[in-house]
Amino acid sequence: MNRVVPCIVTVAAASVCVAPAQSTVRSEKHSFRIETVAEGLRNPWGMEMLPDGRFLVTERPGRLRIIGADGQLQKEPVANVPEVVARGQGGLLDVRLHPNYAQNGWIYLSYSKPLRGGSLTSIIRGKLKGNALTEIQTVFDPPAEEATNSSVHFGNRIEFDGKGFMYFPIGDRGEQENAQKLENVKGKVHRLHDDGRVPADNPFVKQRGARPSIWSYGNRNIQGLRFKPGTGELYASEHGPRGGDELNLIRRGLNYGWPVITYGINYSGAKISDLTHKEGMEQPVKQWTPSPAFCGMDFYTGDKFPQWKGNLFISALALQKVHRLVINNGKVTQEETLLERTGRIRDIRSFRDGLLYVIYDEPGKIVRLVPEG
Structure with missing residues (x-):
């Protein structure tokens, strides 16, 4: 395992240490400094904090890395990571710990799985023993007949609801029409038991021909996919085309409209649709034009930044910034941008130490926001 398709050009080893902080950054609610945790990573994509303070970081070319609690990067990548198709937007994607990780040890990985007709997003889980994944199980195995050679729109994030269910999106893979087809896994949010079984109460489980894992x-x-703490509300950040990035509140069985309704246009400038509204199709909580290229996101749950408690932070690749959103009753009531023009930001995470960790795709590094004063 731990092979990459196609071959990846060798890169220099990443350097990792907590670097001296930059000067104070002042925002509307808090002042903070930026500390560099890791540099020289190759397209880092997802990140988790282990109970002992170490970090797991995925690199899109197909490597799972461990950063020690002391800020040292483990030289060798974790062994037995599945083979990935590291092409375009594909590769090794998200990493998440099971909500009961301390008891069961399950680590979940999403990735672009090589299939006969191309590739498609898949999810496995395993347990970390030393520097290797063991007891590996397939949680979501994509239908091989839906594989495509497209190199775009794999999704994905992994989210748990604390009730034994796992949610994850799969992008439309550039095949717009499939997002409206219930017999196809692409362009959907899916819901499974944490071991991969299909829940009996999924909305389309009894509909003939529909993929039973579909949730929306x-x-x-x-x-980006996260539950708002204490509410049961599942929010998703969605890449639009040229314009029309969206924040959506994902609900059981609903249709979010792509590509029938959209606020964006094709990259060529041509129209995708004349419609922005249609009966039976959901409107976004908010849409952004031009597109920030929203990616990963997280609700802040710590206590180091008390005035940010419960706020949603969304990373942006193209416009290179972070959006801080206050959401009340399903509506954005306040918005602020942070870290503007600092690089392509892939993800942002709130961990139990109360700090915010920011993953930069380019340059490949991880920083953290530390309160000042």
């Missing part, structure tokens, strides 16, 4: 549909390319 009509999505283009979701790369």
Whole structure:
């Protein structure tokens, strides 16, 4: 295992240490400094904090890395990571710990799985023993007949609801029409038991021909998915085309409209649709034009930044910044941008130490926001 398709050019080893902080950054609610945790990573994509303070970081070319609690990067990548198709937007994607990780040890990985007709997003889980994944199980095995050679729109993020269910999006893979087809896994948010079984109460489980894992549909390319703490509300950040990035509140069985309704246009400038609204299709909580290229996101749950408690932070690749959103009753009531023009930001995470960790795709590094004063 731990092979990459196609071959990846060798890169220099990453350097990792907590670097001296930059000067104070002042925002509307808090002042903070930025500390560099890791540099020289190759397209880092997802990140988790282990109970002992170490970090797991995925690199899209197909490597799972461990950063020690002391800030040292383990030289060798974790062994037995599945083979990935590291092409375009594909590769090794998200990493998440099971909510009961301390008891069961399960680590979940999403990735672009090589299939006979191309590739498609898949999910496995395993347990970390030393520097290797063991007891590996397939949680979501994509239908091989839906594989495509497209190199775009894999999704994905992995999210748990604390009730034994796992949610994850799969992008439309550039095949817009599939987002409206219930017989196709692409362009959807899916819901499974944490071991991969299909829940009996999924909305389309009894509909003939429909993929039983589907929870919602009509999505283009979701790369951020989080429950708002204490509410049960599942939010998704979705890449639009040229314009029309969206924040959506994902609900059981609903149609989010892509590509029938959209606020964006094709990259060529041509129209995708004349419609932004249609009966039976959901409106976004908010849409952004031009597109920030929203990616990963997280609700802040710590206590180091008390005035940010419960706020949603969304990373942006193209416009190179972070959006801080206050959400009340399903609506954005306040918005602020942070870290503008500092690089392509892939993800942002709130961990139990109360700090915010920011993953930069380019340059490949991880920083953290530390309160000042």
